[in-house]
Amino acid sequence: MTAQTVLNKPADPVDFKNAQREQWDRSAQGWDTHSQIINDWLRQATDAMLDLASVRAGSSVLDVAAGSGGQTLEVAMRVGEQGRVLATDLSPAILALAQSNARQAGFKNVQTLVADGEDILVEPASFDAAICRLGLMLFPNPLQGLRSMHRALRPGGAICTVVFSRPERNPCLGILMSTALKHAGQPVRDPFQPGGLMSLGKPGLIDELFNKAGFQHTTTTSLDAPFRLPTARHYLEFVRSSASPIQQILGQLSVPEQNAAWAEMEERLEMFNTPDGWIGPNELLLTAAKR
Ligand SMILES: C[S@@+](CC[C@H](N)C(=O)[O-])C[C@H]1O[C@@H](n2cnc3c(N)ncnc32)[C@H](O)[C@@H]1O
Numbered sequence: 001m002t003a004q005t006v007l008n009k010p011a012d013p014v015d016f017k018n019a020q021r022e023q024w025d026r027s028a029q030g031w032d033t034h035s036q037i038i039n040d041w042l043r044q045a046t047d048a049m050l051d052l053a054s055v056r057a058g059s060s061v062l063d064v065a066a067g068s069g070g071q072t073l074e075v076a077m078r079v080g081e082q083g084r085v086l087a088t089d090l091s092p093a094i095l096a097l098a099q100s101n102a103r104q105a106g107f108k109n110v111q112t113l114v115a116d117g118e119d120i121l122v123e124p125a126s127f128d129a130a131i132c133r134l135g136l137m138l139f140p141n142p143l144q145g146l147r148s149m150h151r152a153l154r155p156g157g158a159i160c161t162v163v164f165s166r167p168e169r170n171p172c173l174g175i176l177m178s179t180a181l182k183h184a185g186q187p188v189r190d191p192f193q194p195g196g197l198m199s200l201g202k203p204g205l206i207d208e209l210f211n212k213a214g215f216q217h218t219t220t221t222s223l224d225a226p227f228r229l230p231t232a233r234h235y236l237e238f239v240r241s242s243a244s245p246i247q248q249i250l251g252q253l254s255v256p257e258q259n260a261a262w263a264e265m266e267e268r269l270e271m272f273n274t275p276d277g278w279i280g281p282n283e284l285l286l287t288a289a290k291r
Helices: 013-033 035-041 043-052 070-079 092-104 142-152 171-183 205-212 232-241 245-250 255-272
Strands: 060-064 084-089 110-114 127-133 153-164 216-224 227-229 277-280 283-290
Touching: 013 035, 013 092, 013 232, 013 245, 035 043, 035 070, 035 227, 035 232, 043 070, 043 127, 043 153, 043 216, 043 283, 060 070, 060 142, 070 084, 070 092, 070 110, 070 127, 084 092, 092 110, 127 142, 142 153, 142 205, 153 205, 171 245, 171 255, 205 216, 205 283, 227 232, 232 245, 232 255, 232 277, 245 255, 255 277
Parallel strands: 060 084, 060 127, 084 110, 127 153
Antiparallel strands: 153 283, 216 283, 227 277
């Protein structure tokens, strides 16, 4: 079975993760190339995530689904030479970029470990804080992921995750998805299907999962994080370079068919043009808790 067919179905978790790994390995460079745009977009969310996870000088931090390390470098800066950060990810290719980005930035307190976030093999109770920026919603079993982070934290250790909120608050994602599905002749999908971009945006769900995983004092805050770019096309260039489900759906079409879908997305996304450039609405959920 290929990666492209797997993610279309409520997949077997192993097939699903193999497909994720393949796709992120392939898109690693594209994601990293857009790191400036991503860091600008997520600046406020990242600062808030680190505050809520009590990341400070000397902390030992587990960074789950770290990608090419945008937030890892922020942690490395905050924790300083007395602290450390372990960046983990399912995709070896994207994690290699995190490692080289850390090296180039001169950080000696960053280590990396290729690991499925649902089963992170680190010493139990060995971290002060755990963070996960835009990764948890991609796990087929996010509860398992939270249990894995819970195990890694010392008693009293803090966690904060960032995920997309619900469809009404993320219309750009809705436009991308509905246009891609229409062009691929596929039926509308349940946005809360596990592993989907907005799967943890279902009101109340993420708090419930945190509590089930054994965390205490769980609180979720929503944060406006609009994309501010010169045009809708710039946004689509970013989407096209990452391992989004949109790429996976359109990957089944011929190139002219794909181009027709991208053109329609661009036309629909132009509704967010403003005199100050293109501003795509986007809402995130920050969930924080203690072990
Ligand atoms: C949207 S990117 C976010 C990367 C980074 N945290 C950031 O904000 O720039 C999602 C990341 O989740 C990783 N990922 C997906 N499923 C995973 C899993 N089961 N375990 C660990 N990482 C996973 C992907 O490889 C990818 O690097």
